Amino acid sequence: xxxxxxxxxxxxxxxxxxxxxxxxxxxxxxxxxxxxxxxxxxxxxxxxxxxxxxxxxxxxxxxxxxxxxxxxxxxxxxxxxxxxxxxxxxxxxxxxxxxxxxxxxxxxxxxxxxxxxxxxxxxxxxxxxxxxxxxxxxxxxxxxxxxxxxxxxxxxxxxxxxxxxxxxxxxxxxxxxxxxxxxxxxxxxxxxxxxxxxxxxxxxxxxxxxxxxxxxxxxxxxxxxxxxxxxxxxxxxxxxxxxxxxxxxxxxxxxxxxxxxxxxxxxxxxxxxxxxxxxxxxxxxxxxxxxxxxxxxxxxxxxxxxxxxxxxx
Numbered sequence: 001x002x003x004x005x006x007x008x009x010x011x012x013x014x015x016x017x018x019x020x021x022x023x024x025x026x027x028x029x030x031x032x033x034x035x036x037x038x039x040x041x042x043x044x045x046x047x048x049x050x051x052x053x054x055x056x057x058x059x060x061x062x063x064x065x066x067x068x069x070x071x072x073x074x075x076x077x078x079x080x081x082x083x084x085x086x087x088x089x090x091x092x093x094x095x096x097x098x099x100x101x102x103x104x105x106x107x108x109x110x111x112x113x114x115x116x117x118x119x120x121x122x123x124x125x126x127x128x129x130x131x132x133x134x135x136x137x138x139x140x141x142x143x144x145x146x147x148x149x150x151x152x153x154x155x156x157x158x159x160x161x162x163x164x165x166x167x168x169x170x171x172x173x174x175x176x177x178x179x180x181x182x183x184x185x186x187x188x189x190x191x192x193x194x195x196x197x198x199x200x201x202x203x204x205x206x207x208x209x210x211x212x213x214x215x216x217x218x219x220x221x222x223x224x225x226x227x228x229x230x231x232x233x234x235x236x237x238x239x240x241x242x243x244x245x246x247x248x249x250x251x252x253x254x255x256x257x258x259x260x261x262x263x264x265x266x267x268x269x270x271x272x273x274x275x276x277x278x279x280x281x282x283x284x285x286x287x288x289x290x291x292x293x294x295x296x297x298x299x300x301x302x303x304x305x306x307x308x309x310x311x312x313x
Contacts, residue, residue, distance in 0.1 A: 053082030061112035080105040102203035114195025140181025152217030168294030178289030184277025202267035212295040216247035221281035224290035
């Protein structure tokens with residue numbers, strides 16, 4: 001559902017909490033243009049708009065949009081033209097000048113409200129919640145299984161290259177494991193639900209970082225597949241990355257990270273489909289197929305750089 005505020009600005013995110021929609025509807029009863037007070041006069045001192053915008057940028061985005069914007073006409077303009085943008089930039093949103101010109105205040109609001117940049121948008125990436133959030137495509141052999149700790153392979157990397165707790169695993173040690181017939185599943189990420197508006201995706205086209213860790217048992221060969229697709233509103237393909245690993249002897253037991261970055265993919269991206277799967281190569285009953293964990297989909301600005309911990313396998 002599309003909703004507009006009193007000034008006719010399109011709120012680009014179609015899905016928002018009900019209480020926020022209700023407040024947006026209520027603002028239609030108030031016209032800030034009717035306030036003739038000068039919002040730049042504070043305690044008898046005149047503040048330049050730049051200074052007022054800087055001050056207001058330290059106010060949380062919800063208060064800016066639903067309260068400060070309706071103090072008077074000047075505050076409305078300052079919030080929409082300066083404060084939200086300044087707040088977003090201070091919280092690591094880096095845009096090129098031509099990109100910033102294309103964004104509306106509502107784009108900044110949802111980026112601040114949902115905080116999607118640099119955050120992993122893939123849910124339950126280690127199997128900590130069994131198969132929740134995943135759609136099973138194939139469940140061959142003895143089907144998908146979650147191992148609390150990897151069997152027949154090394155444990156998940158506990159820290160990244162900086163010695164910090166690894167962000168891909170969030171302290172979890174579990175992984176998905178496949179069987180002797182094909183096992184595959186997928187997860188489709190709706191970017192708008194995470195605060196990445198259509199306008200932001202079309203004009204900024206931020207880098208989309210893809211990653212997943214995979215391993216093979218020491219005693220049984222396996223095959224691993226990763227297929228990540230960028231989709232438009234009608235689920236048509238706009239970009240694709242495919243990876244397939246037929247584990248050799250030298251790759252067994254260790255965990256390897258598969259990575260890819262989508263860039264300059266053009267307008268229209270609305271969804272990211274993350275598909276992975278695998279099978280063992282020796283047809284052993286049980287769960288001797290490829291293992292995977294720590295999958296991630298991160299939409300980043302230029303200041304949200306990702307440091308990969310191992311080269312692509």
